[in-house]
Amino acid sequence: MRAENLPGPALPTWKWAGLAALLAALCALPFLLSNFSVFQLTLVMAYAIVLVGLNMLTGYNGQISLGHGAFYAIGAYAAAILMDRYGVAYWMTLPVAAAVCLAAGFLFGLPALRLEGPYLALATFGLAVALPQLLKHKSLEQWTGGVQGITILKPDPPFGLPINADQWLYFFALAVAIVMFALARNLLRGRIGRAMVAIRDNPIAAEAMGIDIALYKSLTFGVSAMFTGVGGALGAIAVQFVAPDSFNVFLSIAFLVGIVVGGLASLQGAIYGALFIQFVPNLADRVSRAAPWAIYGIMVILFMYLAPGGVAGIVHRISRTWKRRKT
Amino acid sequence: MRKGKILACAFLLSALAAAPGASAQKKYDTGASDTAIKIGQTMPYSGPASAYGTIGRVEAAYFNMVNEHGGINGRKLELISLDDGYSPPKTVEMTRRLVEQEQVLFDFQPLGTAPNSAIHKYMNAKKVPQLFVATGATKWGDPKNFPWTMGWQPSYQTEGKIYAKDILANHPNAKIAVLYQNDDYGKDLLKGLKDGLGAKASMIVKEASFEVTDPSIDSQILSLKDSGADVFVNIATPKFAALAIRKVYDSGWKPVHYLNNVSLSIGAVLTPAGLEKSVGLITVAYLKDATDPEWANDPAMNEYKAFLAKYYPQGNVADSSNVYGYSAAQTLVQVLKQCGDNLTRENIMKQAANLKHLQLPLARPGIEVNTGPDDFFPFEALQLARFDGQRWVAYGKVIE
Numbered sequence: 001m002r003a004e005n006l007p008g009p010a011l012p013t014w015k016w017a018g019l020a021a022l023l024a025a026l027c028a029l030p031f032l033l034s035n036f037s038v039f040q041l042t043l044v045m046a047y048a049i050v051l052v053g054l055n056m057l058t059g060y061n062g063q064i065s066l067g068h069g070a071f072y073a074i075g076a077y078a079a080a081i082l083m084d085r086y087g088v089a090y091w092m093t094l095p096v097a098a099a100v101c102l103a104a105g106f107l108f109g110l111p112a113l114r115l116e117g118p119y120l121a122l123a124t125f126g127l128a129v130a131l132p133q134l135l136k137h138k139s140l141e142q143w144t145g146g147v148q149g150i151t152i153l154k155p156d157p158p159f160g161l162p163i164n165a166d167q168w169l170y171f172f173a174l175a176v177a178i179v180m181f182a183l184a185r186n187l188l189r190g191r192i193g194r195a196m197v198a199i200r201d202n203p204i205a206a207e208a209m210g211i212d213i214a215l216y217k218s219l220t221f222g223v224s225a226m227f228t229g230v231g232g233a234l235g236a237i238a239v240q241f242v243a244p245d246s247f248n249v250f251l252s253i254a255f256l257v258g259i260v261v262g263g264l265a266s267l268q269g270a271i272y273g274a275l276f277i278q279f280v281p282n283l284a285d286r287v288s289r290a291a292p293w294a295i296y297g298i299m300v301i302l303f304m305y306l307a308p309g310g311v312a313g314i315v316h317r318i319s320r321t322w323k324r325r326k327t
Numbered sequence: 328m329r330k331g332k333i334l335a336c337a338f339l340l341s342a343l344a345a346a347p348g349a350s351a352q353k354k355y356d357t358g359a360s361d362t363a364i365k366i367g368q369t370m371p372y373s374g375p376a377s378a379y380g381t382i383g384r385v386e387a388a389y390f391n392m393v394n395e396h397g398g399i400n401g402r403k404l405e406l407i408s409l410d411d412g413y414s415p416p417k418t419v420e421m422t423r424r425l426v427e428q429e430q431v432l433f434d435f436q437p438l439g440t441a442p443n444s445a446i447h448k449y450m451n452a453k454k455v456p457q458l459f460v461a462t463g464a465t466k467w468g469d470p471k472n473f474p475w476t477m478g479w480q481p482s483y484q485t486e487g488k489i490y491a492k493d494i495l496a497n498h499p500n501a502k503i504a505v506l507y508q509n510d511d512y513g514k515d516l517l518k519g520l521k522d523g524l525g526a527k528a529s530m531i532v533k534e535a536s537f538e539v540t541d542p543s544i545d546s547q548i549l550s551l552k553d554s555g556a557d558v559f560v561n562i563a564t565p566k567f568a569a570l571a572i573r574k575v576y577d578s579g580w581k582p583v584h585y586l587n588n589v590s591l592s593i594g595a596v597l598t599p600a601g602l603e604k605s606v607g608l609i610t611v612a613y614l615k616d617a618t619d620p621e622w623a624n625d626p627a628m629n630e631y632k633a634f635l636a637k638y639y640p641q642g643n644v645a646d647s648s649n650v651y652g653y654s655a656a657q658t659l660v661q662v663l664k665q666c667g668d669n670l671t672r673e674n675i676m677k678q679a680a681n682l683k684h685l686q687l688p689l690a691r692p693g694i695e696v697n698t699g700p701d702d703f704f705p706f707e708a709l710q711l712a713r714f715d716g717q718r719w720v721a722y723g724k725v726i727e
Contacts, residue, residue, distance in 0.1 A: 036427040147511035239416045241445035
């Protein structure tokens with residue numbers, strides 16, 4: 001939770017080289033892994049986009065949300081309804097999901113942001129609890145499909161590319177994730193990002209400097225919801241199905257666990273957190289059939305005791321000692 | 328000793344002689360071999376529906392027993408049962424893992440309407456059997472559009488229609504009040520009831536719903552009572568069904584009371600509600616209730632109890648989900664026996680759709696499993712029963 005966690009002014013050349021190598025590796029992965037693993041990684045990217053959004057709110061702006069599962073659901077339903085009822089192309093649904101969630105987040109944020117800390121957490125928690133049942137409501141059933149949910153078709157690769165649908169979806173998700181990460185980075189390293197952090201660290205000083213706290217907080221909430229909505233839409237396209245049961249309260253809590261374990265106020269932390277959300281419950285299930293949630297819980301506790309800065313904190317520490325040794 | 332050797336030699340020779348012919352007939356798809364049949368499953372071992380997780384456990388225990396007795400045609404049953412927490416995205420992920428990574432031959436009794444909806448198209452696109460899904464929704468019996476999916480239990484809509492028939496026959500001028508659980512199962516049953524009433528659906532004078540998270544349903548019962556209804560249809564899972572039975576009795580309301588099948592357990596529902604308060608309840612049944620004294624000396628029931636004690640001692644005898652899982656596992660064993668050495672996915676669906684007059688040990692007498700190429704509903708027959716204060720007494724004919 002320190003200012004130096006903000007993304008730096010510009011990337012040095014060696015970092016660009018590292019990023020290029022990483023990108024090359026990511027592009028090679030779908031050809032080396034099974035379709036099932038490729039599908040899992042596609043979900044990881046959807047979660048990573050969500051976590052970037054939630055991290056802006058919680059990590060950078062210091063507001064706690066227990067209700068981001070609701071925005072994830074709104075994004076997912078926006079995509080599913082557009083594809084299923086109106087025959088919209090899958091890639092067109094992402095901007096719509098983003099716009100819908102931006103508006104929903106901003107509007108929800110306006111009154112809720114008078115609330116601080118635990119009070120906001122509870123208000124957002126209420127949203128997460130209420131939404132699955134609202135989706136089942138009779139008046140919405142003609143769009144949401146009620147409890148039966150909506151099944152959507154998996155998009156085929158365009159231009160006759162010689163890859164399968166899972167691989168194509170992976171590349172599509174990768175491209176979206178890169179755009180969203182770049183967007184987040186630019187937003188956070190500019191004036192807006194500094195204002196967000198200032199509000200988190202010292203709201204009174206921030207106000208004295210002329211920052212409109214209410215506006216920035218609502219905006220942050222809206223943008224955070226927008227990222228979450230894009231992730232939700234991407235997740236729905238990958239899973240090919242949405243239903244109210246898909247978006248229970250635990251999803252919101254899993255997101256919060258994800259950003260804390262990944263590393264608060266860190267962009268790369270979102271990736272670690274997404275990997276955690278996707279793979280640790282499976283891992284726990286393999287360790288113990290009888291009590292997978294006990295294993296999961298113990299892992300979360302261990303993380304919080306041993307690595308309070310999350311995975312990103314560990315990586316940061318390692319790279320610092322490595323640099324110090326070099327000089 | 329000598330004789331034994333000769334016998335062994337003769338056996339070996341005959342086995343060798345038989346081998347080429349036998350292997351020519353053996354046909355396998357992914358997940359089947361000479362020694363094992365790999366079966367996949369998703370179950371809610373955690374999450375809101377975790378009470379149903381016992382179905383997966385009792386099935387695993389049953390397959391263990393089958394394996395101890397030599398398996399089926401010499402092949403061991405390997406059940407890989409994964410937790411999906413009743414969350415559809417997780418079901419998709421776990422099912423893809425089962426099909427693509429674990430390479431199972433088929434998916435057996437994945438549980439829940441929403442989880443099964445999520446994998447419905449996937450399984451049919453992959454042509455992997457989604458066999459005997461553990462949900463009472465009606466859409467699973469659609470062999471034309473989804474030839475790789477089959478249900479097992481009677482659908483909730485069928486059940487609702489049977490109540491409607493009985494009401495129309497015996498109480499044609501009734502005013503009906505309905506309590507239903509506000510989810511897919513409750514709404515499906517209610518739809519069946521309304522469809523069954525048809526033009527007379529206006530006989531329903533009042534509906535009240537509840538959520539599984541509600542602490543009490545007293546206010547719903549009182550408002551239903553105030554509607555002046557004289558027939559009450561109770562569509563609720565065990566805990567709420569028991570609360571409703573007690574509140575109806577205590578409030579002095581004396582309607583003809585229809586109780587839905589999922590809550591017919593004497594041990595889990597009627598005893599907590601009060602047996603004297605349960606006299607006169609009407610339900611439909613297809614499986615025997617382990618807590619019903621009617622079956623106290625039933626050999627099949629004793630066999631089930633002995634099985635549970637030996638292979639699944641932590642399982643609750645009174646839990647109707649265990650009777651359910653036990654019976655579903657037996658249905659599968661029958662299908663696999665019929666498949667013989669032809670263990671292709673196609674043949675599994677073919678044999679599942681070729682069950683004729685199968686009387687399961689724990690199905691009520693006369694209620695048989697029947698399927699056909701156009702009939703993907705294994706259980707269609709149900710029987711009405713009335714509670715006499717001690718046991719469910721069947722009345723009327725078995726209704727198809």
